[in-house]
Amino acid sequence: MGDPTDPPSDDRACKARQRAARERKTRLESALEELEKIRARKSGEELKQKARVSQTDPQARIMKQSNGGYGPSYNVQISTDKANGIIVNVQATQEASDCNQLLPALERIRETAGRLPQQMVADGGYTNRENIIQTDKEGVEFIGSMPDLSKTSVAQFERRGVDPSFYSGAFEYNFKEDIYTCPAGKTLSYEGKTNRVGLTEHRYRASGNDCSICPMKEKCRPNLSQKGRLIIRIENHPAVDSFILKMDTPRARDIYRQRGPIAEFPNAWIKEKLKLRQFRLRGLWKVHMECVWACLTYNIQQWIHLKWRTLKLLPAVG
Numbered sequence: 001m002g003d004p005t006d007p008p009s010d011d012r013a014c015k016a017r018q019r020a021a022r023e024r025k026t027r028l029e030s031a032l033e034e035l036e037k038i039r040a041r042k043s044g045e046e047l048k049q050k051a052r053v054s055q056t057d058p059q060a061r062i063m064k065q066s067n068g069g070y071g072p073s074y075n076v077q078i079s080t081d082k083a084n085g086i087i088v089n090v091q092a093t094q095e096a097s098d099c100n101q102l103l104p105a106l107e108r109i110r111e112t113a114g115r116l117p118q119q120m121v122a123d124g125g126y127t128n129r130e131n132i133i134q135t136d137k138e139g140v141e142f143i144g145s146m147p148d149l150s151k152t153s154v155a156q157f158e159r160r161g162v163d164p165s166f167y168s169g170a171f172e173y174n175f176k177e178d179i180y181t182c183p184a185g186k187t188l189s190y191e192g193k194t195n196r197v198g199l200t201e202h203r204y205r206a207s208g209n210d211c212s213i214c215p216m217k218e219k220c221r222p223n224l225s226q227k228g229r230l231i232i233r234i235e236n237h238p239a240v241d242s243f244i245l246k247m248d249t250p251r252a253r254d255i256y257r258q259r260g261p262i263a264e265f266p267n268a269w270i271k272e273k274l275k276l277r278q279f280r281l282r283g284l285w286k287v288h289m290e291c292v293w294a295c296l297t298y299n300i301q302q303w304i305h306l307k308w309r310t311l312k313l314l315p316a317v318g
């Protein structure tokens with residue numbers, strides 16, 4: 001038997017090089033396969049060409065990092081039970097966005113617990129109309145944080161160079177006649193509607209002739225063509241309207257405030273105590289299993305903590 005400290009023989013070095021070449025070939029084939037999957041989900045040709053995949057971990061996806069940069073990552077979804085701080089579900093995913101992860105998480109909880117939770121609390125990343133409507137249909141009370149759409153429309157008006165005194169709020173809506181009246185007293189008539197998930201956009205437009213001779217047109221529609229000024233009225237799905245009203249109550253705001261400590265504690269504990277800041281394994285399934293073990297470890301310590309607390313509450317014997 002050769003001394004392990006001996007330099008590798010030509011034969012062993014050759015085999016090692018062949019093995020490395022085989023592994024590299026497998027990784028590249030896998031990277032090409034994943035690249036095709038990513039491209040298939042992109043719409044424009046330019047976006048398809050810009051698609052990138054990591055050669056070291058082809059199943060990872062390029063996602064935004066906490067430091068503002070981008071890198072190959074997995075998005076790990078953890079659901080925690082409020083009563084005992086126990087993790088009830090974990091899943092590593094290739095999806096950068098959290099929005100599409102709320103309903104699958106609920107489904108996994110239903111599979112493992114045999115029923116849905118009464119309430120689900122999630123941050124703004126998970127709060128969209130579809131999630132509000134679907135949780136409502138399932139009878140799960142959803143507490144979240146709806147993005148302030150008025151800020152988005154203000155940003156759009158700013159981009160178009162509309163003067164603040166001609167934003168949508170300056171136009172008066174007549175519910176009975178279903179028309180708007182602009183600051184110059186002209187009528188914006190109903191033009192049509194577009195149905196989107198959880199909302200309907202109703203369009204109202206001023207006459208092109210009125211706007212073209214209007215002395216306020218530079219402030220009201222500086223970059224528009226021959227068409228008259230457009231106003232969009234949004235009609236939410238009833239579940240979305242109820243959600244918005246509910247999130248304005250002290251009860252809902254108080255529940256939402258509790259989300260941070262409950263949801264962030266397991267994450268912080270796993271990162272701090274288990275030093276799991278970067279996955280040791282590669283590939284979606286292996287990364288998922290790494291997360292499962294980390295969450296199991298967290299749950300065991302949490303269980304010991306709960307047990308200890310219960311024992312301390314028992315009366316002493318003897």
Ligand code: SF4
Pocket residue numbers: 182183184185186206210211212214215216217220221228229
């Ligand atoms: S530009 Fe058109 S919509 Fe705007 S104030 Fe004048 S008439 Fe009314």
